[in-house]
Amino acid sequence: MKKSILMIALITATLSWGQDVFEKYEYDDSVSYFSISPKMFQMLAQLSLETSDPEADKFLRLVEEIESFKVITTESKDISTDIQTWVDQHIKTQNLEELMRVREKGAHVNFYVKSTKNDDKVKKLLMFVTDINEDQIKLGNRKPETVLLYLSGDIDLTQISKLVNEMNLPGGQQLGKLNEK
Amino acid sequence: MKKLLIFATALTFLGCSKTQSIQEYYVAKSEDPNFLVIDIPTSFLGINNQVLNQEEQAALESFQKLNVLMFRKTKANAAQFPEELAAVRQIIDGEQFDPLMTLSDRQFSGKLLLEGSIERPDEIVFFGAAVDQGFLLARLIGSKMQVEKAVLLAKALEREGALDNAVEAIGQML
Numbered sequence: 597m598k599k600s601i602l603m604i605a606l607i608t609a610t611l612s613w614g615q616d617v618f619e620k621y622e623y624d625d626s627v628s629y630f631s632i633s634p635k636m637f638q639m640l641a642q643l644s645l646e647t648s649d650p651e652a653d654k655f656l657r658l659v660e661e662i663e664s665f666k667v668i669t670t671e672s673k674d675i676s677t678d679i680q681t682w683v684d685q686h687i688k689t690q691n692l693e694e695l696m697r698v699r700e701k702g703a704h705v706n707f708y709v710k711s712t713k714n715d716d717k718v719k720k721l722l723m724f725v726t727d728i729n730e731d732q733i734k735l736g737n738r739k740p741e742t743v744l745l746y747l748s749g750d751i752d753l754t755q756i757s758k759l760v761n762e763m764n765l766p767g768g769q770q771l772g773k774l775n776e777k
Numbered sequence: 778m779k780k781l782l783i784f785a786t787a788l789t790f791l792g793c794s795k796t797q798s799i800q801e802y803y804v805a806k807s808e809d810p811n812f813l814v815i816d817i818p819t820s821f822l823g824i825n826n827q828v829l830n831q832e833e834q835a836a837l838e839s840f841q842k843l844n845v846l847m848f849r850k851t852k853a854n855a856a857q858f859p860e861e862l863a864a865v866r867q868i869i870d871g872e873q874f875d876p877l878m879t880l881s882d883r884q885f886s887g888k889l890l891l892e893g894s895i896e897r898p899d900e901i902v903f904f905g906a907a908v909d910q911g912f913l914l915a916r917l918i919g920s921k922m923q924v925e926k927a928v929l930l931a932k933a934l935e936r937e938g939a940l941d942n943a944v945e946a947i948g949q950m951l
Binding site for chain 2: 622631632642
């Protein structure tokens with residue numbers, strides 16, 4: 597009997613293993629969630645879109661290097677804690693390094709990366725914003741407590757800050773400072 | 778041990794219990810007065826095949842029709858809404874489809890999905906739901922759709938004024 601309980605525990609553990617914190621709260625009311633899957637990026641690359649604007653073309657090329665993009669924001673304290681737990685675990689299991697940490701009165705922003713041999717390129721970028729308490733940081737009509745942004749692919753750090761800026765997310769400015777170093 | 782075996786069998790059955798397919802859902806709801814179903818074949822674009830070159834023709838033929846299902850939320854059917862929403866989500870979040878893009882908020886949620894391979898999908902599905910308005914499920918159905926030709930096709934359709942034709946045809950139908 598003990599064995600079967602162990603089996604069930606094991607099965608449940610494997611089942612919940614694949615679920616990440618983004619999908620877990622997809623339909624939660626106190627969460628905003630946005631994601632673009634690897635398949636979408638592959639499809640975009642296939643379309644080989646072109647515009648007449650060189651700036652926009654540059655942006656499209658940048659997008660083609662991305663594999664996966666997810667962002668979750670929440671105003672719930674409980675979910676914030678859960679996201680924190682997931683981030684801590686993810687850093688450990690994926691061997692992410694802390695790229696930079698910004699502590700301002702408005703928010704705490706942490707960047708983690710999976711680096712490559714090339715200094716400007718990373719395989720993964722995690723931007724984790726917590727303790728947001730400034731009035732000017734608003735997304736729509738809600739005031740998020742926590743923001744987690746996840747990017748994977750062949751990411752050029754000097755370019756990616758532009759993308760984050762485009763989306764007007766908290767942390768974009770901080771990421772922009774990376775270019776200046 | 779026997780108990781365990783029964784449990785395992787039950788689990789297996791649960792795992793592959795067939796959920797309603799998207800097509801079955803469409804058919805079931807086409808009888809429901811709370812739903813509006815529109816079927817738009819590509820022939821509505823009113824394109825004479827002769828004006829297209831071979832490449833454009835092949836691309837157009839790979840897209841067959843657009844199937845739209847709408848649930849308009851009213852005071853009378855508000856109670857039905859969460860139920861239907863859950864039913865559709867269960868279908869589109871199943872293994873048949875791969876999500877392309879997801880947006881989810883308290884007021885609005887939208888999802889773009891695909892069935893088949895990325896190079897040659899057989900179906901592209903869009904599902905959008907607004908808490909106070911209802912939802913819309915749109916399926917672009919084809920066979921091995923030539924996605925990479927979409928831009929080329931769009932240009933050809935624009936050249937031939939296809940969008941105006943389609944709007945007119947749908948207008949007449951309604």
